Amino acid sequence: MPLSTNFLNRPAGLPEELVTFIAEQLDLPAEALADYASREQTMTDHARELATALGLRGATRTDVPFMIDAAAKAAWATDRGAVIAVGVIDALREARILVPSVSTVERAGIAGRARARKQAAHALLSGLRPEQLDALEALLITEPDKGITTLTRLKAIPTAVKPDHVRDILDRLHQVKEIGIPASLSASVHPDRYRQFIREGRASPAYLIERYTASRRRATLVACLIDLEERLTDAAIEMADKLIGTAFSRAKNTQARRYAATSKDVARLMRLFRHGRLAPACDAPRALRTPDASGVGRERQVPSTSTQNCKRPWDGRGQAAWRSGFPDI
Incomplete structure (x- = not known):
């Protein structure tokens, strides 16, 4: 040694x-x-x-x-x-x-x-055009209508699941992509060094990044934009997935409630049949169309059965009475 x-x-x-x-x-x-x-x-x-x-x-x-x-x-x-x-x-x-x-x-x-x-x-x-460098510097300018810098607004990603927030996330993503920073630039440095730039971009406020030297400031903004594009894309997909799942759940619950209400009506109707409350409807004549010998159809009035025979057409006596009133069936 x-x-x-x-x-x-x-x-x-x-x-x-x-x-x-x-x-x-x-x-x-x-x-x-x-x-x-x-x-x-x-x-x-x-x-x-x-x-x-x-x-x-x-x-x-x-x-x-x-x-x-x-x-x-x-x-x-x-x-x-x-x-x-x-x-x-x-x-x-x-x-x-x-x-x-x-x-x-x-x-x-x-x-x-x-x-x-x-x-x-x-x-x-490396490889960035002058207009892209100018766009990076513009991220640190305060927006008059909002009172915050563009970088601060882009970093504030909505988290509540709302359709309006999906639109806001997509607008932010579109603005980030307009600058045109290729994601392949992240491979030009060591992964640990690149993650350090990302950590600085996430944790440092805009006024502190503005005080960096020109090369360090722009490099931090490049890493921050690449990271923002990935995070905004993931946030948009995740929020859209939650909204679609919520819509399906709401539709399923609505269908279940509608089915429950319909089943009650069907049960009530079956109880009416069981107790013979719909039997008077059987007294109304029914028009049947039966063919004659020449093959030409003719209409005839089928005599109605008595109320007593129509009460329970599903048991043996009811079926016999029903058929006696309709000899052609």
Whole structure:
């Protein structure tokens, strides 16, 4: 493992475990190293000799751009300082360069993170036309009739299930699509970095986004619009589905109520038949059309049966009486 000059140059005494380990490697008693580095230059000279023997070298000012590049690569997907610092140290180890002081690594990490943010912003803005950039800037202008910015109005998606809200969502979706931001731009940056732009766009108010630098502001708006298009589409489909389901449920309930009312009428009618209250209707003559011998039809009046025979035509006596009154049937 490469040695660190920062560790070798520490003014305090060496740890006892390290002294014991080195003494065993050199086949010397640990007491022989008690007075080691009583002169600070001795430790520095030995560190330089060890680095030369291991093929290592100390970090110089010319290595700062290299460390910034390594930090930018590590920060392409995240802003976490620990991850960026590990990326810088790993790059130094691969280049067989001794790790410099913590402050140097920290400054290189901050510069690399800023470069990664700028690169991601330029990647999101690549291919956009000037009129599209102007449309992005117009989202931060306050609408006189509503008193809020266009971006704030677009981000306020209705949630109540109403037909008017479906129309409002579709109007917002149409306005977002008019700007013409392709969704494929999201693939030009790392997914974690893209989600970070989305989180900033959702959480940050319009006046705060307006204070960003031009590239960061426009990149945040691009990610916000792509996310808005997806959310508005999902909201419109979900709300329309709920409205259709509500309409079907309402129609089903109406049909059930109508069926219940009709069943009551049918039951009442059957009770009237059962108790013979509709029997007087059987006294009315019925006109039947029967063919004569020549094949020409003729009408004749069928004599009506008595009320007593019409009361219950479904039992045996009623059927016999019914048929006796209609000999042709």
